[in-house]
Amino acid sequence: MPVEWAGSGPELLVVIDRDGGGGLRSQLEDQLRDAIRSGRLAVGERLPSSRELARALTLSRGLVQDAYAQLQAEGYLSSRPGSATRVAAVARSAMPTPPAAGGEKSGQIQFIADFRHGVPDLRLAPREDWAWAVREVCRTAPNSAFDYGDPIGWPSAREVIAAYLRRVRAIDATADQVVICAGMAQALGLVLRVLAASGAGTLAFEDPGAGVSMTEQATAAGMTAIPIPVDADGLDVPALDRTPARVVIVTPAHQWPTGVVLTGPRRQELIAWARRRGGVILEDDYDAEFRYDRDPVGSLQGLAPDCVVSMGTVSKSLSPALRLGWLVAPRRLAGALAESKRIADRGSPAIDQLALATLIESGRYDRHLRRARTEYAARRETLLAALGPGLRVTGLAAGFHAVLHLSAGTDEADLIAAARQRGVGLYGMAGMHHAVRPSGPQLVLGFGDTPRHAIETGIAAIADLLGISAVGSRPS
Ligand SMILES: Cc1ncc(COP(=O)(O)O)c(C=O)c1O
Structure with missing residues (x-):
């Protein structure tokens, strides 16, 4: 017997059929998605609370919450703690109506x-x-947590971060080497200032x-910055060796x-360079949390804790927005880094540090990462499925950006401008090159904040502009 929810308007909005095919949650998700796409649920429209909808449809509240969370992750719905779930503004992109050209609105x-x-x-x-x-910290932290603290970070927060990095990133360090x-x-900025004060003049x-x-950053620290080419294995170490740089x-x-x-051999080569040169490698442990097709690659710092700052x-x-991070440095730099951090700001906000430590220790941080990784992996698959055989994509092993290689005759800037006219935001590789010339026109496609339906819409627009048809390519 189908159960109905009629929504706020006259039209029947959701019909759950327990005897028909399809899971209850996917019936609910599909129908809400369709209602938003077709415009029957308008942008900004309030949805019933999960409790109300669950009651109306005789579903469990958890099922409705999961469906809302899924549609939120896909960009159809938005919600804030304490306020209603609404149809998201970005959900407009799922609708078939074309956007106004350019679509520029108040800048x-x-x-x-x-x-x-x-x-x-x-x-x-x-x-x-x-x-x-944050509530847990405010409830349980000692009064001293509200005082000025150690500039390099609250000791228990540094302990938790060090243990986490040892476990997840194979970092070889203890809490005294961590600066929050x-x-x-x-x-x-802190590391460069410390290294510049010890005589380093060049950042590669x-x-x-x-x-x-x-x-x-180098200029602010009184250093000169020089570019070193990257090839398919990573940084070109012989090219680095030909420069006077001691910091890379x-x-x-x-x-x-x-x-x-x-690559592994390139890591060894780079570490050998640092030891020969008396140099320091700065590891920006970027995107390490999100790896898809292999086990996470351990940090460089774990291989050479004597010469790597991670x-x-x-x-x-x-x-x-949290503005929260850390560095892990060889002990010989600890004193100078602590002094540099003290001068910069007397330490990062202690309550935030402790909140992060609480999230990590409670397992909620890992749980959040697992959820986020699942969503980004789904977007990565959507991207691959949407790309046509004429579109080659690389760099998809981790993170949430990929490189789309365009044919030699394509003008990167023209394509970006034409896509913009269709309401599709594209970003070229040309602006990220310095001394090295790009091997050809390429786009850097970020999909971290791009819902799945927008990825499909955007790739279809690119394929159309390039006169290419679709159907799944594979990354290399
Ligand atoms: C290469 C790279 N590393 C790290 C970050 C993160 O910087 P922050 O922690 O200051 O937000 C960014 C930010 O976009 C980045 O582009």
Whole structure:
């Protein structure tokens, strides 16, 4: 006997048929998705609470909550703690109606599909878990937690982070080597200042790479930044060896932006360079949390704790807004780093440090990562399924960006401009190259904050602009 929910309007919205085919949860999800796509549920419209809908449809509340969470992860719904679940603004992109050209609104572009990179899915930010952790800290922490603390971080938080990194990243360090910072950005600034004060004048960085921010950071520390080419195995170590640099920054787990994983032999070569040169390797442990087709590759720091400074962040795993990260450094740098951190800000906010430690210790951090990894893996599959045989993609072993290789005759900038006219945000590789010339036109496709339906819409638009048809390619 079908059970119905008529929604706020006159039309029948959801019919759950227990005798028909299909699971109850997928019936609910599919019908809500269709209602949003067709516009029967309008953007901003309030959905009933999970309790109300569960009662109306005689379903369990948990099932309705799971369906809402799924549609939220896909970008159809939005919700905030304490307020109603509503149809998300971005869900417009799922509708068949084409966007207004450009779609610019009060300085902000309304993309139907935006492949911007460097951000996780902000809808997945674990608001409830974070609020719970902060409450726990406020309830249980001693009064001294509200005083000025050790500038390098609250000791128990450093213990928890060190243990976590030993377990998950095979880091070889104890809590006294950890400095809790305002994200990887501050970690890098502190390390460069300390190394510059000890005489290092040059920072080598990966090309292509985040050269603009590396140059800014190096300049702020009084250093010069120089680009070193990256090939299919990672950084070109002989090229590094030909420069006077004693400090190099790399992204070994998932090179930004090519997505290459630094190979084992290349790791050994790089470490040998550092030991020969008396140099320091700065490991930006970027995207390490999200690996799909292999076991996580351990940190470089674990192989050479004497000459590697490893830097991590919650910007991808939880949210960039938390401005929370850490560095793990050889003990010989500990005193100077602590002094540098004290001068910078007297220490990162203790309550946030303790909240992160509480999340990790409670298992909620790992649980959140498992959920997020499942969603990003599904998006990665959506991306692959949407790409046509004429579209080659690389760099998908980890993280949430990939490189789309375009044919030699394609003009990267023209394609980006044409896609923008259709409401699709694309970003080229050209701007990420410094001295090394790009091997051809390429796009960096971020899918961290791009729901699955938007990925399909965006790839279809790219294929159409390129005059290519679809059906699944495989990454290399
Ligand atoms: C290469 C790279 N590493 C690390 C980060 C994270 O930096 P932060 O922890 O300061 O947010 C970013 C941010 O986009 C990045 O592009």
